[in-house]
Amino acid sequence: MHSELVDLRTGSRxxxxxxxxxxxxxxxxxxxxxxxxxxxxxxxxVAILETGAGSDTDLLAVLEELLPRDFGWRHRHGTPGHGRDHVLPALIPPYATVPVLDGRLMLGTWQSICFVDTNVDNPDREVRLSFLAG
Structure with missing residues (x-):
């Protein structure tokens, strides 16, 4: 299996x-x-969705509706409402698997592989990419 870490910088948003x-x-x-x-x-x-047509912004808006920062989260360290960030992976899993044929991702026309992060406390992130040959 081939595997590597990709460093991401998300900023404070x-x-x-x-x-x-x-x-x-x-x-x-x-x-x-x-x-x-x-x-x-x-x-x-990690989510697979269309980007560039507003779906990415819509996703963040829906997450704010489903997981409002001002909810009475029991997990209380970090910025106010940080407890929601720890619930996020129950709705948007921390993984996705995509078939690859002849070295090409078999995504649909409008599908993109996206990193979703609502945690404004941690701007330095990683994603592990792994390839399992068939």
């Missing part, structure tokens, strides 16, 4: 970062198999 080109670069030339994208953090996830 909630983000949906498109990782598709980085994932495609990693899978290129590897033949057939599976690309596994994993976030080794308790407060971030």
């Amino acid at each position: 909630e983000v949906v970062l498109d990782l598709t080109s980085r994932c495609a670069e990693f899978a290129a030339g590897r033949g057939d198999g599976l690309l596994h994208v994993f976030v080794p953090h308790a407060t971030a996830g």
